Amino acid sequence: MDEGAENWEQRIPIRKRKWRPIPDDAVQTSTADSGTFSRTKQIKIDPKKLRPSTVAARKSENADFNLGSLILRLPNEILGHIILHLKPKDIGRLASTCTRFHSVIDQNHLWMLLTRNHYPGWRTRSPGSELFAASIEKWKREYAVHYTKGIRYQLLGSGGTKRRTQCNITDNKSCYGYKKLCCSRDHVFALDLASCLHVYRSRWEREPITNEFVYRRADWHIEFAQNVVDVTTDPRYDNNLRRYVYVLTQSDRMKSRRSQPNTRSSPSGSIGDNPIAGDKIDVFDERTCRRVFNMTFDPEMRFVSMKLTSVTSQQKTLYILTDAGKVYSLHLFESSLLNLGSEGMQVTLKSASKTLGEKVQNVMTSVGVVGFLTESGKLHLLVQRRSEFLDIFGHEAQFRVGIPQVIRHVAKVMSCSIGDRHLGFIDEYNRAFMVGNNRKGQLGTGDRIDRSTPVQVLYGRTLRLLFCSLNHTLAVVEHGSECEMLGTGCGHNGRLPGNSRGSVDFVHLDIKIPWSVRQVDSHKESMFLLSCYDMNHHIQYKEPPNQDSSQHLQLLAMKSQQELLMDFKKASNIIEKIKVIEAMMDRFTRSEELKHTTTGQKVTFPLKQQLKVSKQVSSKPLAEKVEPASPENRCSEELRMLRHAVEQLRLEAERVELDKKIISDQMKG
Structure with a gap:
């Protein structure tokens, strides 16, 4: 040593x-x-x-010694035990750190333990059921469904007795997520992913501790709560008119047969010796909580959804969508449902989609307006009255009764929402377009001019949902790591929370939005938010081609006005010309700021600056004279308006270029 x-x-x-x-x-x-x-x-x-x-x-x-290296040396069993004590957000952040944690968290056994620990008593079905077998394969989806499920509601109206706080429907332990929400006068109908219907009743009772209005679970629907396909009611904004609720159900044998292909080789209505009951529609009076009418259809007709529209106050039309992509209409008079005798009433199905020429994927309805969204992404409207037709398509279009009219749009439409006399849709590039009546500013275009052709709104926003109602429009957009709700149109009676005066542009609303929001519904008394994340039903949007080049913009900023003018003359694309104009305006702004800074008078040119306007209360002249605006302020205001005009021109040019690219791709395909 x-x-x-x-x-x-x-x-x-x-x-x-x-x-x-x-x-x-x-x-x-x-x-x-x-x-x-x-x-x-x-x-x-x-x-x-x-x-x-x-x-x-x-x-x-x-x-x-690094703590991270010591954790990575632990076996997967100990890491899984540590992960069981983390919150879902922390689990997601941990999975994005390295491949080792991602492989451990991606194991199906880990998510099975998480689901059983956090939601032990939700499953009341037998282990041999189809749902149980499907959930074993994807426990991550099951955990996400239970963690994100929820129904929130906020009271609307101008009354001082109603609180503006947001409440939750907490009695949802037995629900396997949520798929759809339907609101009537005193009830909320929630359909979960296991085809079970849950009903919550409200008499506007107050909680004794928190003094808030609550919804409580009802039990009168137990007899038709299983094997529910869809539920709908009157689409009018006044919830007092939503008296009857339509529930589409199917038998157990029909549900097992639905997984098989729809062929007519077997005898109609039988398998072996036992007859099979087809799909059934029950009509319930939600005030008395009893069934007033039911319809049973042929077993060969398999329905997947239904929507109701109102022509008059009593005459209703029910549109039913089959799994083959066909739509049938059924006319009903609700006033005669309570007086039916033992003989019943005869109804006739009529084909409503035979003129489309392709399969229908989804059906949307409003007051006198029906929308058909086809598999190719085309949107067709069937307007039943001339007044609604003129508000949507304009006076130049020809009104034809019973024939759907197509909405001209080059891209594929992914989702659509129809209001009273206007509509909005989102295409495959996550762009929002509005059409129809704009007298209350419900289109969000900044004016009150009606539009008979689609006009794009919400430029540069990542949209989640678009909901069109009476004379206002709601939009859920992503803002960083959160979601917010924007609204435009009439704000009367609290329709736009936080903005009672209304707006002609989309403004921020005072309402909390969960990240996993799936549906928005409202009537004159409340607004409802249904949240549930299902990874099997997630809409994937296409990324638009990137028009901006950071290196190109930096190069333009370094050039002089003479060089920019030469680039403007050489540019062959209108978008490039607009970018050169914006660079020239930025250079002019910097030069003016530098000029005033050297002289000792600093003047800035903000993007938005309001002019000072004095209000004269009486007819007498004011003691103080109003000084006119200085030349610098006038220049800054004119420059701001010029910037805004050039920006709108650039956005419209980018939309046109993207439409051209879509058309060229369709021609090549």
């Missing part, structure tokens, strides 16, 4: 003749000079007798 090692052993007290198991704080030494290891001696280190330099060296050696 060297001299330093000998001095080190001299400073360590050694206990002789006491051989014991080596503790954790013991140090093992061996003589390796001869190539063989001798018996290990037990020695202990006394920190008080060590030199300060030695203690510092020990601390520096301990600091070199």
